[in-house]
Each structure stands twice: as C-alpha cells, then as structure tokens.
Amino acid sequence: MDPAILDPEAFDHLLDITGGELEFVDELIDTYLEDGEAQLDAMRSAAAAGDIAAIVRPAHSLKSSSANVGAKALETLCRALEADAGTSALPDAAGRVAEAAAAFGLARDALIAERAARQGA
Amino acid sequence: MNDGRVLVVDDTLFNRRLLVRLLTGIGHEVLEAGDGREALAILRAPDAPSVDVILLDILMPVMDGYETLEALKADEALRDVPVIVISGVDELESVVRCIQIGAADYLPKSVAPEILRARIEASLAQKRLHDLERATMAEQALLLGTIERQRSELSRFLSPQVAALVSSEDGETLLAGHRREITAMFCDLRNFTGFSEQAAPEEVLGFLRAYHAVMGELIVTYEGTLEHFAGDGFMTFFNDPALQDDHAVRAVRLAIAMRDRFVALADEWRRRGHVLEIGIGIATGYATLGRIGFEGRYDYGAVGNVIIHAARLSGEAGPGEILIAPGTFAAVEADIEANHAGDRQLKGYSRPIPVHAVVGMRSTEAV
Numbered sequence: 008m009d010p011a012i013l014d015p016e017a018f019d020h021l022l023d024i025t026g027g028e029l030e031f032v033d034e035l036i037d038t039y040l041e042d043g044e045a046q047l048d049a050m051r052s053a054a055a056a057g058d059i060a061a062i063v064r065p066a067h068s069l070k071s072s073s074a075n076v077g078a079k080a081l082e083t084l085c086r087a088l089e090a091d092a093g094t095s096a097l098p099d100a101a102g103r104v105a106e107a108a109a110a111f112g113l114a115r116d117a118l119i120a121e122r123a124a125r126q127g128a
Numbered sequence: 129m130n131d132g133r134v135l136v137v138d139d140t141l142f143n144r145r146l147l148v149r150l151l152t153g154i155g156h157e158v159l160e161a162g163d164g165r166e167a168l169a170i171l172r173a174p175d176a177p178s179v180d181v182i183l184l185d186i187l188m189p190v191m192d193g194y195e196t197l198e199a200l201k202a203d204e205a206l207r208d209v210p211v212i213v214i215s216g217v218d219e220l221e222s223v224v225r226c227i228q229i230g231a232a233d234y235l236p237k238s239v240a241p242e243i244l245r246a247r248i249e250a251s252l253a254q255k256r257l258h259d260l261e262r263a264t265m266a267e268q269a270l271l272l273g274t275i276e277r278q279r280s281e282l283s284r285f286l287s288p289q290v291a292a293l294v295s296s297e298d299g300e301t302l303l304a305g306h307r308r309e310i311t312a313m314f315c316d317l318r319n320f321t322g323f324s325e326q327a328a329p330e331e332v333l334g335f336l337r338a339y340h341a342v343m344g345e346l347i348v349t350y351e352g353t354l355e356h357f358a359g360d361g362f363m364t365f366f367n368d369p370a371l372q373d374d375h376a377v378r379a380v381r382l383a384i385a386m387r388d389r390f391v392a393l394a395d396e397w398r399r400r401g402h403v404l405e406i407g408i409g410i411a412t413g414y415a416t417l418g419r420i421g422f423e424g425r426y427d428y429g430a431v432g433n434v435i436i437h438a439a440r441l442s443g444e445a446g447p448g449e450i451l452i453a454p455g456t457f458a459a460v461e462a463d464i465e466a467n468h469a470g471d472r473q474l475k476g477y478s479r480p481i482p483v484h485a486v487v488g489m490r491s492t493e494a495v
Contacts, residue, residue: 039142067187072142
C-alpha cells in the first residue's frame with residue numbers, strides 16, 4: 008500500500024477510535040466511499056456551471072473525511088481546492104476536480120484492497 | 129455521569145456516523161442534523177427533547193455553523209445549551225470566530241475518544257449548572273412575586289410608609305422600637321356625639337365613609353403616617369418611619385388642607401340639618417415608635433408626651449381651629465401665620481402652656 012494514497016496509521020487510528028470494531032470501520036469506509044462520490048459529483052456540477060464558490064463546501068467535506076480514513080493525497084488536493092475556490096482563483100476548475108476524482112479512485116481501490124486482504128487473511 | 133443528550137450537526141455523513149458511534153459508545157443519547165436549519169427544527173419542535181450539548185460543524189450547506197450559532201444565541205430558550213464547534217486543524221480562525229459568537233469549546237475533526245469524552249463531560253457540567261441557575265432564578269422570581277403581592281396587600285391595611293418599612297432592610301430594628309422627634313396631629317369633630325345620636329346609623333356610616341375618604345387621601349398626599357382612625361378622630365404623625373426634615377410644616381399644611389376640604393363636606397351635611405365642625409391639635413417632640421400591641425394584633429404606633437399634647441390641643445380647639453404647641457410653632461413660624469391664642473391649662477399639665485392658632489400659610493404658594 009502506498010502510504011501517500013492510503014496512510015496505514017490513519018486506519019489504525021480509525022480502529023482505535025471505534026474501539027477496534029472492524030465491522031464498524033468497514034461501515035464507516037462504505038459511508039466514506041458513498042459520501043465521497045456525492046461530494047465529487049457536487050464539485051463536478053459546480054465546476055461545469057462555473058460556480059466556483061460552490062466547490063468550497065464539498066471540497067472541505069471530502070478533505071476532512073479523507074483525513075480520517077488516511078487518504079492523504081486526496082486530502083491534500085481537496086485542501087488546495089477548497090482554499091483556491093474560496094478565493095475564486097481557480098482557472099481550471101474542471102481539471103482540478105478531475106484530479107481529485109482520480110485520487111479518490113486510487114484511495115477507493117486501496118481501501119477495497121485492504122479490506123479484501125484483511126478478510127482473506 | 130454519561131447520560132447527556134447530544135445533538136450532532138454535520139453535513140458529512142462520515143463525520144456524523146463517527147461522532148454518533150463515539151458518543152453512544154460513552155453512554156450518550158445522540159440526535160443528528162445535516163445542517164443548521166435541520167438542527168434548529170429539531171431543537172424548536174414542540175415536543176423537542178431537551179438537548180444538553182450541541183456538536184456543530186462550521187462549513188455546511190443551507191445554514192452554516194456561524195449562522196446556526198447566531199440563531200442559537202439569539203434564542204432565549206436555547207442560548208444556554210453549550211455548543212462545541214467541530215473544526216479541522218486548518219480552521220483555527222473560524223474557531224476563534226465561533227467562540228466570539230458564543231461557542232463553549234471546540235474539537236478537532238479526528239478526535240480521540242478520551243478527549244471527546246472529557247470535553248462533552250465539561251460541557252454537560254456547564255449545562256447542568258445553567259439549568260440549576262435557571263431553576264433557582266425561576267424560584268426566586270416566584271418568591272419575589274409572592275413578597276410583592278404581600279407588600280401591596282399589606283399597604284391596603286397599613287400606611288404606605290409602614291408597609292414599606294415592614295419589607296425594608298432595617299425594618300426589624302425600627303419595628304422593635306426607637307426614639308425620634310415627630311410632629312403628631314390629632315383631628316376630631318366637635319359635635320360628632322350629638323350627630324350620631326340624632327342621625328340614623330346608616331347616615332352616620334355614610335358620613336364617616338365620605339370623611340375618611342377625604343382625610344385619608346390628604347394624609348397620603350402629605351405623606352403622613354396614619355396611626356389610627358377611630359370614629360370621627362384620627363392621629364397622624366410625621367418624620368417616621370420615613371424621615372422628613374420639614375415634619376412640623378408638613379403637619380400644619382395637612383391640617384390647613386383638611387380644614388379647607390372639610391368646609392365642603394360640612395356644608396353638605398349642614399343642608400341635611402347636621403352641624404359638624406373639625407378641630408385639630410398639633411405638637412412636636414420626642415416619641416417612642418414601633419410595634420405596639422400583642423401577639424396576633426400589632427399596630428405601628430407612637431408613645432410619648434407629644435401624642436398626649438396633640439390630643440389635648442385637639443380637644444381644646446374650637447370649631448375649625450388648628451391649635452399648635454410651642455415646639456411646633458417655633459418650627460413653622462417662618463412659613464405659617466399663627467396667632468397667639470393664650471396660655472392654656474391642659475388636662476394633666478402642671479402649668480399653662482402657650483398655644484397658637486393657625487391662620488394659614490404665610491407665602492402665597494398653594495397648600
């Protein structure tokens with residue numbers, strides 16, 4: 008696992024704060040994946056409509072949940088997106104959102120692979 | 129005590145689930161809202177359960193954390209519910225703003241359960257203190273209402289000054305008895321006994337009602353302390369319990385006003401065939417004042433030579449006469465015109481005492 012995509016320490020932290028209940032961690036990760044798709048959709052529509060300010064909130068939301076699951080690269084991209092959208096300094100909004108979507112895809116694959124590895128073990 | 133009810137307000141389902149899990153895990157009941165408007169709807173619902181702590185995200189759709197916080201702090205019923213702002217590590221500026229609006233505390237987004245537990249506990253303790261304060265304040269308001277009711281009821285039975293004294297801070301000391309210089313005024317009617325023999329009892333009562341109403345109103349206006357009404361006579365004193373520098377002048381002014389007002393009243397009764405005349409005596413000197421009577425029936429009263437002196441002068445006064453003692457005359461000489469009415473041998477006094485009869489106010493000012 009590439010720690011830049013998915014930080015194993017964050018996963019341990021998640022396990023820690025849920026009291027070591029793997030089932031709930033899985034549930035949380037499913038929530039993250041669903042939620043993440045929804046935030047990306049919101050960002051895509053905002054970028055398409057040229058409503059840069061409307062990118063701030065979903066970027067913020069995806070940033071914080073990504074931090075919680077340890078999706079570091081995505082967290083970093085979202086943080087920058089949030090900040091830039093907040094100042095309206097976002098010339099290539101659609102491209103930046105696509106970049107985040109790609110990072111989200113990698114994080115999702117890593118999370119699913121992690122679960123498969125755990126369940127296989 | 130992990131029995132609080134916590135409202136989690138966060139638009140990110142992931143964060144909300146995590147917080148709900150953590151909070152239920154440490155024994156709290158949790159309610160959830162996706163934004164500020166939803167949160168306010170939950171809190172303001174008619175059958176809303178009382179929420180002890182609110183965990184509030186800042187950046188949310190529809191109604192964000194700032195707006196929500198402002199709405200909460202502007203709401204009398206919700207302003208005391210502690211709000212903990214949930215913030216990202218890079219949101220310190222926003223946290224400061226929230227605390228300025230009235231947030232009680234803040235928590236980072238990925239929080240360790242121990243810290244969450246400790247912060248919630250602290251806020252719960254704060255909320256309980258507030259609840260207790262509110263309950264105490266409500267109780268106090270109830271108590272104050274009762275006292276106020278008693279006081280206003282009391283003032284219908286007592287002189288306003290005495291009613292105020294009873295509920296004042298030094299009331300107990302003053303009621304227990306004290307010496308003070310006062311001016312006492314006795315007033316009664318010259319031929320009341322004859323009138324009450326001739327007239328029907330209903331007529332006598334009708335007259336007394338009118339007489340008491342007129343005199344009572346004047347006593348209140350001139351701020352005299354009415355000790356008692358007894359048939360046609362009554363005693364009023366000044367400079368106690370409320371201090372009045374000009375107590376002697378006040379008493380004489382009241383007497384003049386009474387005499388003037390009595391003319392109209394007497395005219396009315398004269399037309400019915402009854403001749404009634406007023407006589408007033410005033411004296412100034414030291415008396416002992418306070419609670420007089422016995423357990424079950426006390427009056428606020430005055431005891432002393434000054435009272436007897438005023439009573440004797442009232443007895444001595446002819447129709448429409450206001451007789452004043454030397455001490456009173458000395459105090460009012462500058463303001464009031466009075467003629468020397470001879471040295472009188474009053475009952476119980478070893479030698480004649482000079483008496484003055486009041487003519488009126490010296491200046492043109494109205495009495």
